[in-house]
Amino acid sequence: MGLLDGKVAVVTGAGRGIGRAYALALASEGASVVVNDVGLGLKGGRGGAGLTGGPPVLEVAQAVVDEIREAGGQATPDASDVASIDGAAAVVETALRAFDDVHIIVNNAGTWTETTVEDIDDQRIDEQFAVHFKSTVGTIRAGFRAMRTAGHGGRIINTVAGVATSGEGGMAAYCAAKAAVASYTGTAAAEGRSLGITVNAISPLAITRQSQRFFFDSGVVNPSDEAAIRHLAPEINVPLVVYLASDLSEHLTGRIFRVTADGFDAADPIRIKELWSTSNDGVASTSWTVDAVASHKSEIAVELPPDAVGRAVETYR
Numbered sequence: 001m002g003l004l005d006g007k008v009a010v011v012t013g014a015g016r017g018i019g020r021a022y023a024l025a026l027a028s029e030g031a032s033v034v035v036n037d038v039g040l041g042l043k044g045g046r047g048g049a050g051l052t053g054g055p056p057v058l059e060v061a062q063a064v065v066d067e068i069r070e071a072g073g074q075a076t077p078d079a080s081d082v083a084s085i086d087g088a089a090a091v092v093e094t095a096l097r098a099f100d101d102v103h104i105i106v107n108n109a110g111t112w113t114e115t116t117v118e119d120i121d122d123q124r125i126d127e128q129f130a131v132h133f134k135s136t137v138g139t140i141r142a143g144f145r146a147m148r149t150a151g152h153g154g155r156i157i158n159t160v161a162g163v164a165t166s167g168e169g170g171m172a173a174y175c176a177a178k179a180a181v182a183s184y185t186g187t188a189a190a191e192g193r194s195l196g197i198t199v200n201a202i203s204p205l206a207i208t209r210q211s212q213r214f215f216f217d218s219g220v221v222n223p224s225d226e227a228a229i230r231h232l233a234p235e236i237n238v239p240l241v242v243y244l245a246s247d248l249s250e251h252l253t254g255r256i257f258r259v260t261a262d263g264f265d266a267a268d269p270i271r272i273k274e275l276w277s278t279s280n281d282g283v284a285s286t287s288w289t290v291d292a293v294a295s296h297k298s299e300i301a302v303e304l305p306p307d308a309v310g311r312a313v314e315t316y317r
Contacts, residue, residue: 001030002029002030002031003030003242003290004029004104004242004245005029006030007103008033008095008099008100008101008103008104009023009033009034009102009103009104009105009245010034010091010092010095010105010143011026011033011034011035011108012036012091012106012107012108012109012135012139013036013082014035014064014106014108015037015039015060015061015063016208016209017208017209017234018108018206018234019106019109021234021235022106022237022241023064023068024064024068025241025242026242027071027075028073029242029246030073031104033068034075034078034091034094034099035061035064035068035075035078036061036077036091036094036109037060037064037078037109038056038057038080038081038082039057039059040052040056042111042210047111047112047208047209047210047213048112048114048213049113049114050112050127051111056079058077058079061078061079062077064077074099076094080094082109082134082135082139083134083135084135084138085138087138088134088136088137088138088139088142089138089142092105092143093142095146101146101150102146103147103154103155104154104156105139105140105143105155105156106159106241107135107136107139107156107157107158107159107181109135111210112174112210113127113174114171115128115171115173115174116169116170116172117172120172125173127173128174129176132159132177132178132181133181136184139156140188143156144188144192144197147196147197148195153192153196153197153198154192154196155244155245155249156192156197156198156200157201157202157244158184158200159178159201159202160178160181160182160185160202160256161178161203162203162260162275181201182201182275185200186254189255193253197253198244198250198252199253200253200254200255200256200257201255201257202237202240202241202244202256202258204259205237205259205260206232206237207221207229208234220264230266231264231268232261232264236288237259239292242290243294246290248290249297252301255301257273257300257301258273258274258275259271259272260273269284269286270284270285270286270288271283272285272288272296272300274300274301274302282299283296283299
């Protein structure tokens with residue numbers, strides 16, 4: 001039996017990279033998966049310039065669906081453009097049409113455009129807030145309604161970025177949008193508590209088609225170092241996301257976790273910690289699994305009072 005048997009999961013931006021790894025992993029644990037991806041390429045073939053224009057390309061999501069089905073799982077493709085509230089809600093509607101329910105939403109879709117504080121403009125702000133923030137708002141709104149109607153709880157996992165708090169030159173609009181997602185995660189967690197819906201977030205790490213520019217151009221990783229590239233493959237984020245998608249994490253909500261590397265050599269461990277916690281350094285391991293995350297939950301997540309999220313919201317009302 002799988003950890004997610006009988007569950008229905010939505011993963012946005014799941015045609016490639018980190019999202020694809022999530023979709024395959026959730027399906028391998030028994031979830032029926034909606035694989036969403038608009039299927040567009042990157043301008044110039046590299047991250048930092050945004051997506052190419054044109055109509056959605058369903059074949060990108062379909063390729064992942066085919067992988068899942070060939071492995072014996074259930075999945076359906078979706079090429080909705082999630083860069084609007086209604087577009088994001090359409091992915092949840094696909095889940096309801098195809099599988100009659102939704103239990104898990106992973107808001108992974110995103111891109112980034114290079115933007116400094118001097119050349120930032122309306123277009124780049126709007127683009128970044130659309131694909132990151134509006135997409136998260138749209139799936140959460142539709143997901144809450146569906147989960148409330150069905151009478152069961154759910155698991156929502158958003159995507160933020162460590163650079164949203166530490167800052168990164170040339171990523172002004174991106175960092176601002178990701179910070180908005182982080183803030184919204186806490187609000188949604190507080191409102192979802194009475195419904196049994198947990199809302200957490202992850203700041204993932206991986207070398208992908210969008211992030212490789214940072215790793216390679218900065219000299220952090222040599223493009224010919226295959227061992228280092230494998231060390232930072234999208235799959236390193238999977239154990240934490242599967243854990244947060246399962247009932248093993250029902251005690252956690254409103255939390256933001258970071259997956260980071262202690263080093264870039266193949267033998268260096270991967271560390272999981274709370275992004276904004278100063279009370280511990282999380283846990284590092286060279287062999288993360290879902291069970292390992294669960295066994296280290298008290299070391300990874302700072303213990304909070306059961307009503308901490310709710311009380312935080314009341315404080316600001």
